[in-house]
Amino acid sequence: MSLSLCIFNTETKKRKLRGKKMVGSKDSRWSLHGMTALVTGGTKGIGHAIVEELAGLGASVHTCSRTESELDDCLLEWKAKGLRVTGSVCDVSDGAQRESLLNTVSSEFNGKLNILINNVGTNILKMVSDYTAEDVAFLTSTNFESAYNISVLAYPLLKASAAGSIVFISSIASTMPAYLAPIYGANKGALDQLARYLAYDWAGDNIRVNTVAPAVIKTPLAQRSFEGRKEKIETTICRTPIGRLGEPEEVSAMVAFLCLPAASYVTGQLINVDGGMTTNGIYFPQNKRSNTAVSGETARA
Numbered sequence: 001m002s003l004s005l006c007i008f009n010t011e012t013k014k015r016k017l018r019g020k021k022m023v024g025s026k027d028s029r030w031s032l033h034g035m036t037a038l039v040t041g042g043t044k045g046i047g048h049a050i051v052e053e054l055a056g057l058g059a060s061v062h063t064c065s066r067t068e069s070e071l072d073d074c075l076l077e078w079k080a081k082g083l084r085v086t087g088s089v090c091d092v093s094d095g096a097q098r099e100s101l102l103n104t105v106s107s108e109f110n111g112k113l114n115i116l117i118n119n120v121g122t123n124i125l126k127m128v129s130d131y132t133a134e135d136v137a138f139l140t141s142t143n144f145e146s147a148y149n150i151s152v153l154a155y156p157l158l159k160a161s162a163a164g165s166i167v168f169i170s171s172i173a174s175t176m177p178a179y180l181a182p183i184y185g186a187n188k189g190a191l192d193q194l195a196r197y198l199a200y201d202w203a204g205d206n207i208r209v210n211t212v213a214p215a216v217i218k219t220p221l222a223q224r225s226f227e228g229r230k231e232k233i234e235t236t237i238c239r240t241p242i243g244r245l246g247e248p249e250e251v252s253a254m255v256a257f258l259c260l261p262a263a264s265y266v267t268g269q270l271i272n273v274d275g276g277m278t279t280n281g282i283y284f285p286q287n288k289r290s291n292t293a294v295s296g297e298t299a300r301a
């Protein structure tokens, strides 16, 4: 047998083994029991919903945020609900704090991590030429560098689990320009592409890497962006086939699916959770069915 054929056969055997290992009973494919997860930014909005979704499916979850009092309140709330969640204060844009976070996760989960959700992200609403160098550095370290560095720090733990999954929380602003979000959108575009590279690089270690890109979801971050801009909400709803804004649980459900053994053949994908907005349709009057009134002016636009 030629050397190349031999390598091909060995690779094929390895891949067959991997595939077999992931296809279990129906119950095991739709459960996260026995798995460990790190979710960044879990005290509010989408991150909070992801913590509850993963823990509700049986995972032991560690989360972090910068505000200790809010983190403590959330941990109490989760304990009362019977969910297995721990947490640490960490600013993910700070290198030393990231290392300390991953050390905590490693000792808590005995050196093995199944799931990493890079959820933290933020925006500063400005036109492209109005950003300062500090704004750009802050946004890029929070939205992109933190997720990249945490993924690299988590890599040995994900590999050790023999069934790892990373989900990046991006945004539809990574593929469609969004008003007052040029640096945020560019940071998210970089995340999308990083996820594809990691999917290639780490597939051999049984680590899958995917991206979820929400449209406007009702969270404190979105509330800040829409403050005093009623017309922006109306226009957004008008351009959304489903005719309303999204709920955090509608994002966390997709994130959880990607982490389940049921998604064992899904990697390197970007999935929009956007009520259909990225289909980019032109005029569909039935989209006005939401509870939020659409003004006559916007409807005619």
Ligand SMILES: NC(=O)c1ccc[n+]([C@@H]2O[C@H](COP(=O)([O-])OP(=O)(O)OC[C@H]3O[C@@H](n4cnc5c(N)ncnc54)[C@H](OP(=O)(O)O)[C@@H]3O)[C@@H](O)[C@H]2O)c1
Binding pocket: 040, 041, 042, 043, 044, 045, 046, 047, 064, 065, 066, 067, 070, 090, 091, 092, 093, 119, 120, 121, 122, 142, 169, 170, 171, 172, 213, 214, 215, 216, 217, 218, 219, 220, 221, 222
């Ligand atoms: N909401 C939307 O419409 C929407 C749309 C598309 C994409 N997304 C993306 O979804 C993700 C979550 O957004 P969200 O709307 O849920 O945001 P959010 O309501 O502002 O919540 C952000 C969470 O992350 C924590 N956090 C923020 N900066 C942090 C940092 N440097 N280090 C550690 N924790 C930090 C916050 O707690 P502390 O402030 O206490 O640290 C909070 O728990 C982001 O990546 C965002 O870009 C959101």
